Amino acid sequence: MTKSLLIDVNKCNGCFNCFLACRDEHYGNDYQSYSISQPLNGQFWMRIKEIERGVYPRPKLSYIPLPCLHCKSAPCVAAGKDNAVYRRDDGIVMIDPEKAKGQKEIVNACPYRSVFWNEEKQVPQKCNMCAHRLDEGEKEPRCVEACPTGALVFGDIDDPNSEISRLAAQLELEDLNPEFKTEPLVKYSCLPKRFIAGEIVFKDRQGECAQGVKVTLEGDGIDLETETDPFGDFEFEGLEKNKTYRIFVKQTGYGVRHFEVMTRTDVNLGEIVLSPK
Ligand code: SF4
Ligand code: SF4
DSSP: OEEEEEGGGGGGOOOOOOHHHHHHHHHOOTTTTTBBBBSSSSSOSSSEEEEEOOOOTTTTTEEEEOOOOOOOSSSHHHOOOTTOEEEESSEEEEEOTTTTTTTHHHHHHHOOOOEETTTTTTEEEOOTTHHHHTTTTTTSSSHHHHHSSOOEEEEEEEEEEEEEEHHHHHOEOOOOOOGGOOOOOSSSESSSOOEEEEEETTTTTSSSSSSSOEEEEEEEEEEEEEEEETSSEEEEEOOOTTTTEEEEETTTTBEEEEEETTTTSEEEEEEEEEOOO
């Protein structure tokens, strides 16, 4: 059995319910050998990272829930002395609150900054997937229970009939910061990438929204097609960073517009005027 968490970034609306549920579970509560109480301030066992994308008039905000990722090659485990940080058989990475006393280096070992220092108790602390609850027979951690959108799915990834296994087979799962090479058990879907957007207007039909205009994107081995919405807007989302794409705008009776775009950042092509042939 391997416990895992799947985070669908597309479904997260940044409501902070998961963070609050975590606070409610862990602030003021000691759970014997599992964990001691979070202090009043300064600890975010479930962080919500806000990622601002694009610029006005096409800004976007994405939210990335970030708990401990329960890595298989965990630098925090290596940093802890006397087995103070260990991996359970079900994959959960635990900090022993007694053995870890005074070991501040465990905080600095985590590349995701998911370990926090309790100054008063002189101990490192982090998310342990509410292991005390799971061992009592609860199905999921408090954060998962509190999420109203289904952005967090928890379960046994080794069980082919579990919800998490079913979703893992359907979605394209990714690691957060794969360059850290820590093999996280917690997986993500739909991490923010790049988008290319624009607005189409007709030169000879001012005041009329250019709905239904065909826009295609080619490059980096992909070929996508979309149509402008009722406001004349279009968007290609989930594109790779630092790639070159070609955009074609085609409408019967109008000249074709063509753009070559590099996705160093998100790109808004702005107003694209179609002139009659
Ligand atoms: S995310 Fe950080 S604290 Fe959690 S297991 Fe990985 S290295 Fe350790
Ligand atoms: S509770 Fe769910 S939707 Fe709300 S911030 Fe957490 S993960 Fe996102």
